[in-house]
Amino acid sequence: MAIRQGGFERKSKASQEIPSSSLADIAFLLLIFFMVTTVFRTTSERPIAWPAAEAAQKIDEKAKDILYIWLEQGGSIWINDRQYSMAEVSTIVAPLYANSDRRLVISLRADRDVPYLYIDQLQKELQEAGAVRLVFASELERRMTRERR
Amino acid sequence: MAVLNQKKSKVSDEIPSSSMADIAFLLLIFFLVTTVFPKDKGLPIVLPEQSEEVAVSQKNILHLLIQPTGIVIVRRGESQQEQQMRPADIEGLWRQEFAQNENLIAAVKTHPEAPYKFMVDVLDALQTAGAERISLQILEG
Numbered sequence: 001m002a003i004r005q006g007g008f009e010r011k012s013k014a015s016q017e018i019p020s021s022s023l024a025d026i027a028f029l030l031l032i033f034f035m036v037t038t039v040f041r042t043t044s045e046r047p048i049a050w051p052a053a054e055a056a057q058k059i060d061e062k063a064k065d066i067l068y069i070w071l072e073q074g075g076s077i078w079i080n081d082r083q084y085s086m087a088e089v090s091t092i093v094a095p096l097y098a099n100s101d102r103r104l105v106i107s108l109r110a111d112r113d114v115p116y117l118y119i120d121q122l123q124k125e126l127q128e129a130g131a132v133r134l135v136f137a138s139e140l141e142r143r144m145t146r147e148r149r
Numbered sequence: 150m151a152v153l154n155q156k157k158s159k160v161s162d163e164i165p166s167s168s169m170a171d172i173a174f175l176l177l178i179f180f181l182v183t184t185v186f187p188k189d190k191g192l193p194i195v196l197p198e199q200s201e202e203v204a205v206s207q208k209n210i211l212h213l214l215i216q217p218t219g220i221v222i223v224r225r226g227e228s229q230q231e232q233q234m235r236p237a238d239i240e241g242l243w244r245q246e247f248a249q250n251e252n253l254i255a256a257v258k259t260h261p262e263a264p265y266k267f268m269v270d271v272l273d274a275l276q277t278a279g280a281e282r283i284s285l286q287i288l289e290g
Contacts (some may be wrong), residue, residue: 021167024170024173024174025170028170028173051265051266051269051270052266052269053191053192053269053270053272053273053276054273054277055192055273055276055277056190056191056192056273057190057191057192057193058188058189058190059188059189059190059191059193066189105193107189107191108191110265111265112264112265112266112269113264113265113266114264114265115261115262115263115264115265116215116259116260116261116262116263116264116265116267116268116287117261117262117287118265119259119265119268120259120261120285120286120287123196123285126196127196127197127198127199128199130198130199132195132196132197132198133193133195133196134193134194134195134196135189135191135192135193135194136191136192136194136269136272137189137190137191138190138191138192138269138273139190140190141273
């Protein structure tokens with residue numbers, strides 16, 4: 001009150017409201033900013049030739065409970081972008097399995113021409129680690145292509 | 150000029166831009182809802198726990214011996230009679246055998262040198278035929 005009477009009271013000519021016409025622009029700007037800056041944690045794919053199976057099912061598990069083990073044709077094993085030897089697999093998988101509340105599913109992405117010996121050794125390593133839920137990752141094969149073969 | 154019925158249009162020439170944002174959001178929400186991320190596919194199997202060994206009567210076992218060439222040798226239980234098959238024929242074989250014996254177990258024994266894809270083919274055929282009791286082993290000797 002005292003200030004008002006001070007004599008310097010001016011009527012502001014600017015509108016009191018925040019302009020809402022550019023609200024959508026701001027929203028888009030934010031959206032695009034976060035789209036551009038977001039980096040998803042991905043592991044790069046190894047070059048393998050996928051086996052095909054007709055009975056292939058979707059893995060019904062959360063992405064964080066799936067561990068991908070890549071097995072290349074030469075027998076090299078890659079887990080989370082790092083190469084391991086066959087004997088190391090159980091020591092790598094065991095803590096991951098324990099941390100996942102025993103929910104971990106192993107998705108084995110092996111080259112179609114890899115000798116079965118490696119698959120068998122890997123299975124034994126996984127058994128040693130206690131991770132018994134295994135999926136042989138493969139492409140879905142249509143009955144048509146199967147009959148052509 | 151030459152046109153007689155020239156009327157001045159009262160409708161504005163411009164496309165209304167005030168609802169552009171609404172259209173953009175509509176599209177955005179539409180694509181958000183309809184996008185499906187590809188899920189991994191594969192043949193699931195549960196490995197036996199370590200040290201878990203179950204004695205199974207020989208007559209309940211169907212031996213499938215996968216050779217490096219992709220040929221599958223089929224042996225029923227104790228009999229020494231062998232039969233050669235292609236992986237694609239296993240599906241029919243399993244249905245036929247399972248109809249006779251419900252306790253049948255498929256013992257898939259793969260040669261160490263055999264490519265992985267042949268094992269996948271056999272496993273695929275068994276799972277397509279509805280087999281649930283599958284044992285994966287390596288062919289010894």
